[in-house]
Amino acid sequence: MSIQxxxxxxxxxxxxxxxxxxxxxxxxxxxxxxxxxxxxxGLPRLLIGDGKVDQSKGYIMPNTTFEWKTSEHLFNAxxxxxxxxxxxxxxxxxxxxxxxxxxxxxxxxxxGLYNVANWxxxxxxxxxxxxxxxxKWVVREKFNQNKVLKDLLVNTGSKKLVENSxxxxxxWGNGQKGNYTNLEEGNWxxxxxxxxxxxxxLNQPKTDSNSPPQSPPFDTSQPNVSNGGSNxxxxxxxxxxxxxxxxxxxxxPNENGPIPNPPxxxxxxxxEKNDDSPLPNxxxxxxPIDMSGIxxxxxxxQAQQEARTQIQQLFANSKVKPDDLDPFLWKNKNxxxxxxxxxxxxxxxxxxVKEIExxxxxxYQAQQNKNNDSSLDSSNKNKISxxxxxxGVLSAVVIFSVLIFRRRKAKxxxxxxxxKL
Numbered sequence: 001m002s003i004q005x006x007x008x009x010x011x012x013x014x015x016x017x018x019x020x021x022x023x024x025x026x027x028x029x030x031x032x033x034x035x036x037x038x039x040x041x042g043l044p045r046l047l048i049g050d051g052k053v054d055q056s057k058g059y060i061m062p063n064t065t066f067e068w069k070t071s072e073h074l075f076n077a078x079x080x081x082x083x084x085x086x087x088x089x090x091x092x093x094x095x096x097x098x099x100x101x102x103x104x105x106x107x108x109x110x111x112g113l114y115n116v117a118n119w120x121x122x123x124x125x126x127x128x129x130x131x132x133x134x135x136k137w138v139v140r141e142k143f144n145q146n147k148v149l150k151d152l153l154v155n156t157g158s159k160k161l162v163e164n165s166x167x168x169x170x171x172w173g174n175g176q177k178g179n180y181t182n183l184e185e186g187n188w189x190x191x192x193x194x195x196x197x198x199x200x201x202l203n204q205p206k207t208d209s210n211s212p213p214q215s216p217p218f219d220t221s222q223p224n225v226s227n228g229g230s231n232x233x234x235x236x237x238x239x240x241x242x243x244x245x246x247x248x249x250x251x252x253p254n255e256n257g258p259i260p261n262p263p264x265x266x267x268x269x270x271x272e273k274n275d276d277s278p279l280p281n282x283x284x285x286x287x288p289i290d291m292s293g294i295x296x297x298x299x300x301x302q303a304q305q306e307a308r309t310q311i312q313q314l315f316a317n318s319k320v321k322p323d324d325l326d327p328f329l330w331k332n333k334n335x336x337x338x339x340x341x342x343x344x345x346x347x348x349x350x351x352x353v354k355e356i357e358x359x360x361x362x363x364y365q366a367q368q369n370k371n372n373d374s375s376l377d378s379s380n381k382n383k384i385s386x387x388x389x390x391x392g393v394l395s396a397v398v399i400f401s402v403l404i405f406r407r408r409k410a411k412x413x414x415x416x417x418x419x420k421l
Contacts (some may be wrong), residue, residue, distance in 0.1 A: 010180045011156055012164040014173070021164060021178060021281055025083045029149045030161065030251065032072040033100045036345060038138070039067050040074070043091065045082045051136030060086055071142045072100035076107035078134045134191050135172075147346045148300060153197050161190040161197075286317045286364060291358050294350050301364045303346045313358055318364040325359050335354055 006012060006022045013027035016034075042059035043066075060081055069073040081089040090110055097103035124371060143150045162180045167172025172189045174180065183190070209376055254320040289310045297303035315322065328338030329352075336356065343349045 001345050004110065004190070006057060006180070007131045010160045010161050012174075012178070012180065014166075024164060027152070027161075029146075029152065029164070030189075032075060032138075034072055035070065036142055036149055037067050037069060037348065038071060038145055039065065039347070040141065041065055043078060044137070045081060045083065045086075047130070047133040049133075051133045051140065053137070057083075060184050061088060066095055068095065068101070068201040070099075070100040070136050072098065073103040074141070075138045076103050078138070079107050079111050082130070132188060132192075135189065136195070139189075139192050139196050139200070141199065145345075145347050147295060148298075148303075149345075150200055151298070154195065154200050161193045162187055163189045164315060173374050193236065234373070276320070286314065286361060287351060289314065291350055291353070294346060294353065297346060299350075300344060300346070300415050304343065307340060307349045310353055311336065311340075313357050314360045320360050320363045320367070324363050326357075329355055329359060391421055 003019065003389075004021050011027055012021045012024050013030040015024055016028040028037060042062040042064060044053040044059055045057040046054040048054045059308055060299070068077075073094060077091045079085075080090045080094075087110075093110075094103050094273045095108050137368040145155055160180060162183065163173040164177060164179075166175070166177030166179075167173055168175055171186050173187060174183060174190075175186045176182075200334055291310075293306035294303045300308070314320075325336075329334040333342075340349070340352065343352060348372075
């Protein structure tokens, strides 16, 4: 099968396999079916403006953290979030779908009963309905949470990005395979990607691949797809779909700043304690891990190598062994290294390293407490032994003194009796 060449200023994306156009496979991550996870804390009740969260309206399920398998999952779940159509059970159903096509089909089958107001109104690009705002928010979250993917997008420069779905009357794609010119009323996903690219390029020095999502204090997020929205690449889903990243809404630096993550176990910081001296029995002698190498890695392989180095240092510094940890951390693979090799995004890798660090510190702390308890027991035993010995000596002295006293008394009595005789 021949691969058709594209102009240097055009990038087509849609398929991962059986591609017909130059570079299409390299940019499969731009599709909503790519296995890039998105983490959200609940789902926003309302998006406004440029696909940004209306914080005044709050979030649905704000105390639940969701790790969406794909952006298609998240896009479709958002169908059931607006006032008058909120349905937490359907959101969870979309979230639990095994692949993006099933998430899309399920949401589409329910959308007629629980449709978001103005979801499909208006047909042209500039007057898109609520679905356009949702897609822009989802895409922004996806690329902010996946540094390798974000860099790939930014590095496309000013090239035209086109979703090569080839479906007639399709607003999200190009409407005809190979079309990259007649796109005035279509290619919504491609246009959104180019808009997000401009945002990222503008804010890149201030962005952080691990910045927390623009969400309420800790927990929740779901995937979602619209009825016919966000073109699904091939219905034959042979590619991995069940991946997920960490969400971080990056808007204008002066607007909607991200809400910081609350402290997690192992990262707790008490503002009342400003001294840097280690606490008794603390894990202060284990140096903190350096996540900068993972976050700035140019490739997944580099991020994995940096993570491997950090984890090995944690084991070496703490004297904790991998066998001491719960194998569930690496999903019961043969080793943590085997599991690390299967992680495909920097967000996943960073999360795994932090989980390992947390468990190692807890295990180290437990060992320290046990050692301290043993030392205390030994000290107490020594004190008891000394006390017993001292008590024994004192008792012996008393008994000896009593015996001497009685003996002298007996001799004195004998002398008195002799004198009387």
